[in-house]
Amino acid sequence: MPQDAARRIAFQGELGAYSHQACREVFPEMEPLPCPTFEEAIAKVKGGEARLAMLPVENSLYGRVADIHHLLPESGLYIIGEHFVPIRLQLLGVPGAALDHIREAQSHTVALGQCRRFLKDRAIRPVIGADTAGSAALVAEAKNPERAAIASRLAGEIHGLAVLAEDIEDAAHNTTRFLVMSRQKIEADPQGGLAMTTFVFQVRNVPAALYKAMGGFATNGVNMTKLESYMTDGSFTATQFYADIEGHPETEPVRLALEELGFFTNHLKVLGVYPASPFRGRD
Known part of the structure; x- marks a missing residue:
């Protein structure tokens, strides 16, 4: 495997996605490699372009991630670790924007549903986007002080957005479980704990x-x-x-x-x- 590839970890989504956050939390020294699909993230590892993949498998509110259980058995990869990410959703606006002036919030439909109470109380109209990180990128590009994105704090940092309201999710227990996948079979030590x-x-x-x-x-x-x-x-x-x-x-x-x-x-x-x-x- 090329030296650069040995430092890469693939994930589905854009930079700033919660999968990217999981990569950073577990492997801060590795270079994140965003991929449009789960299949491509797996292919990057199988093809030697990345050493690991970080894949979400289930969420405490919505159950298993669609299609992932079909992909894992045939992936040719091994599970070598797991990581849990509490999903904390931030209302992100362009620099100088004020919470009281926000009229629309864009995000993935699931994230919008998880912030239904906050949006209703603030009379903010939900706008469906392809994903959370991509919505943050679009809001940053539009520079509209009346439109915000709902995404991770990491997405805000990447796209230069300000946190207008933090942890706006309705359910504090919302958590996603991720699996770390590798071409190399690495098993836990039988004497090394659970x-x-x-x-x-x-x-x-x-x-x-x-x-x-x-x-x-x-x-x-x-x-x-x-x-x-x-x-x-x-x-x-x-x-x-x-x-x-x-x-x-x-x-x-x-x-x-x-x-x-x-x-x-x-x-x-x-x-x-x-x-x-x-x-x-x-x-």
């Missing part, structure tokens, strides 16, 4: 297969923090499951649980074994 294991599987076409497959996790005391199903290849009968569990496959409980799972599946693929984020320990 690890997460992510895998996908398909159950055999027998009665109560999923119920039986889950039994091994219960009997071995393994905590499953996530289990989601989605169709594969457009079939209504071929269902794939995506799961996160606490624990390392080299520990006895997880080893036994995965072994029992294997009796009831016709496909099982571990996507990554990585250190659990300290965020998981918060109340």
Whole structure:
């Protein structure tokens, strides 16, 4: 891998997006590489143009990120870490703008929905933009003191906008979980504290297969923090499951649980074994 590529981390979105913020928080020494799609961010790592990718997988308000669970198993990349970003939304205006004079606020439709109460109380008209960071760029370019953007503080810094109102989101617990992806398989130390294991599987076409497959996790005391199903290849009968569990496959409980799972599946693929984020320990 070229030296420059070894310092790059790819993400979907523009500079100033929350994915960019996640990159900066975890890998401040790396060069962020913005990409228009998740597929391109993955391709940059597979093709050797970046060493890592930072991909959002779920949000505490809106659930899983669309399409990401289809992309991860076929990406050819490994999950080597996770990071949680509390989503703090700022009202950003051009320098000299005043909050009382703002008439419109532009942002991604999801971000606008997360600030519904603030916008209503201030009689500010929501304007739908392609994304948060892009909206900040457009507001900076327009130089209209009556139009603001709703985006991250980082987006404001990048585009020279002033924070007119901070943390305007309706729900303080709004958080997005990101996964760090790499071509290199790097697994957590079995003795290095709590690890997460992510895998996908398909159950055999027998009665109560999923119920039986889950039994091994219960009997071995393994905590499953996530289990989601989605169709594969457009079939209504071929269902794939995506799961996160606490624990390392080299520990006895997880080893036994995965072994029992294997009796009831016709496909099982571990996507990554990585250190659990300290965020998981918060109340």
